[in-house]
Amino acid sequence: MSVKIDFDGQVLNCRLNGEIDHHTALPIRLETDDRIENCRPEKVILDFSDVTFMDSSGIGLVMGRYKLLSQFGGSLEVTGLSNNSYKVMRLAGLDRIATIQKGVKLNGNK
Amino acid sequence: MVINEFRMTFDSRSINEGFSRATVAAFTAQLDPTVEEINDIKTAVSEAVTNCIVHGYRNTVGKIYIGVKIHNDNKIVITIRDRGCGINDIKKAREPLFTTLGGDRAGLGFSVMESFTDKLSVRSKVNSGTTVTLTKMINGREK
Numbered sequence: 001m002s003v004k005i006d007f008d009g010q011v012l013n014c015r016l017n018g019e020i021d022h023h024t025a026l027p028i029r030l031e032t033d034d035r036i037e038n039c040r041p042e043k044v045i046l047d048f049s050d051v052t053f054m055d056s057s058g059i060g061l062v063m064g065r066y067k068l069l070s071q072f073g074g075s076l077e078v079t080g081l082s083n084n085s086y087k088v089m090r091l092a093g094l095d096r097i098a099t100i101q102k103g104v105k106l107n108g109n110k
Numbered sequence: 111m112v113i114n115e116f117r118m119t120f121d122s123r124s125i126n127e128g129f130s131r132a133t134v135a136a137f138t139a140q141l142d143p144t145v146e147e148i149n150d151i152k153t154a155v156s157e158a159v160t161n162c163i164v165h166g167y168r169n170t171v172g173k174i175y176i177g178v179k180i181h182n183d184n185k186i187v188i189t190i191r192d193r194g195c196g197i198n199d200i201k202k203a204r205e206p207l208f209t210t211l212g213g214d215r216a217g218l219g220f221s222v223m224e225s226f227t228d229k230l231s232v233r234s235k236v237n238s239g240t241t242v243t244l245t246k247m248i249n250g251r252e253k
Contacts, residue, residue: 022160023124029214053131053149055156056222060214084149091225092218 003028005035012041017050025057033068041074049080058085059092066097077101114140114180122167122174122192124160130176131155137178138186141248150226151188151246157219158190158242164211166194166240188244196236204232 002024004015014032018024036044044065048054066076076098081089086102094100116137120126131152138151155176162174175191197203204224209217224230229245 019128021124021127021156022164023127025214053128053152053156055153055160056216056218057160057214059216059218063216064214083146084153087226088153088222091221092216 003031005032007035007039007041010042012036012039012044013047014045015047015050017052019053020051020058020061021053021055022057025061029061029064032065036065036068036074040072043075043077044069045077045079047080048078048082048085051080051082051085054082054085054088056088056092058088059094062089062094062098063092075099111182112179113182116178118176119173120176122163122172122194124163126174127156127159127163130159130174134176134178134188138180138248141180141184141186142250143248144251147246147248147250151186151244154223154226154244154246155188155190157222158188158244161219161242162190162192162194162240164215165197166192168195184248184250186246186248188246189241190244191239191241193239196238197232197234197240198236200232200234 002016002018006013012035016028046062046065062078069076078098078100081100081102089100118133120130134155135148135152159174172193177189179187202208204220206221207217209215223244227244227246231243232240234240
């Protein structure tokens, strides 16, 4: 599975990994939406620390979760972005709807 | 002047998105690009190939044709072509956030291709297919 999800009662932490494109985004989306709907978290963290590649499908992933969360007042945080992922997110203006943070990558992907 | 060239053809199955961008990136590695330049190329190619799959061959599987030319001035020209449904209004299709699909598609494919390369051109004919040409200069690491 390309997403590992933990819930502590308030925060739903979704740790994504591998490459995010149109092909891989679908199972990630189904899995996270299922957990969001069941847990109704106050906050969702999408952690991109282990993501090695992302195209605009990652934007759709963030926007779609934002829409779902805003239906019941949850907030969204995006963390651990590589330079490349950050560039894609900024292009879409996602810094306006979610807290977006670049992360320190330890695997050499600058 | 073109100094090296590569072509490939593959089925428009979404599992090939990762394979195709990695292959193009591997071919361009001979220009000694930076990590950022490699990522730019992979991202732009991924958008173009995804468009062929989700738009060009929407409910069917067809062939996607990619050609990569390396010029002697460190310019790479990548063409991604399908024989799918074509684009009715290219100007509209290139507008940021415009999408005919909805759902989780952000409508930013062409915007990403534009900002991650130096030049994007799109030619298309309805019921005949679409060709996207991406041009990028590879400056590489400071030599």
